[in-house]
Amino acid sequence: MAPTHRISRRLAIALPFGLAFAARAQAQAAPLRLVVGFPAGTTPDTLARLYGASIAATLGQPVVVENRVGGGGILAAEGVARGPADGSVLFVAGNGPISINKHLTDRLPFDPDRDFRPVGFLGVSMQVLVARPGLAADLAGFIAHAKREDINYGSVGAGSASHLLMAGLSAQAGLKAQHVPYRGAPQALLEIAAGRLDAMVAAIGSALPLIREGKVVPLAVTGPGRDPLLPEVPSFEQAGLPGFVLPVWNAVFAPRATPDAVVERVAAALRQAQQDEAVRRGVTAAGFSIEARDPAAMTRFIAAESARWGEIARATGVRLTD
Incomplete structure (x- = not known):
């Protein structure tokens, strides 16, 4: 009987500590x-x-x-x-x-x-203005086209940075531009690549794969200068439009x-x-x-x-x- 009593006491002492450890582990795993x-x-x-x-x-x-x-x-x-x-x-x-x-x-x-x-x-990240192939080769050409003909532009949602930057560009340059919100950049960029959407301002990382494939055309970036990922693309300021360093x-x-x-x-x-x-x-x-x-x-x-x-x-x- 004595050995059984000692084992029970050990269990009785160990049980609260075991439960406490299990509770802590469960809380940490939440x-x-x-x-x-x-x-x-x-x-x-x-x-x-x-x-x-x-x-x-x-x-x-x-x-x-x-x-x-x-x-x-x-x-x-x-x-x-x-x-x-x-x-x-x-x-x-x-x-x-x-x-x-x-x-x-x-x-x-x-x-x-x-x-x-x-x-x-x-x-x-900085953002980049991209357009569908054939619309324009540079920012000046894009602005000239959008002053002459109505364009539509995408964004990642109403009130997003991509929306407001493009609205700011439209107001500053006097563009004829209609906003089309999307649920995210991938959907809008694919619409540009397919030629059903004219342009958008997107985070460089989002647009980079399609830029490298030649499916969208980069026109300007929103940094103070050229971005290392797109060294051939000028900033808005370098292209003659200050105020877009955001x-x-x-x-x-x-x-x-x-x-x-x-x-x-x-x-x-x-x-x-x-x-x-x-x-x-x-x-x-x-x-x-x-x-x-x-x-x-x-x-x-x-x-x-x-x-x-x-x-x-x-x-x-x-x-x-x-």
């Missing part, structure tokens, strides 16, 4: 959801999945990318803003929902400044009430991922560069950029109902 407002295969989705694999290893928990498409990211933003503020659900956002849309409507279902706090950048970016945001410690935990994992050679290669292949800004620096950057988008919105008169 997935982190990265909500993307665009379809699978788009640049935000690609970057989210690329980083997700790295931060999952660092955090010791699965990372799930959830595509919640609608309103150029507004549907995803609203869902995350109203969701749990415990770090379990984060928003992968670009310029539109955070920096642009607030200048285009008074009826956003969330407030990007009040409802979100930045965690870390995934990548920053990057596009994708970043991770948390609900505003998320605790500092939780935000810093994910921010640290993102910074570590940026040192991962596989992530760095993937970001470059997507046409983006890495920006290792901390949340405070991101806040300052986004505020300055938002002011510039506000100027363009007022100059063009674009509204989300357009």
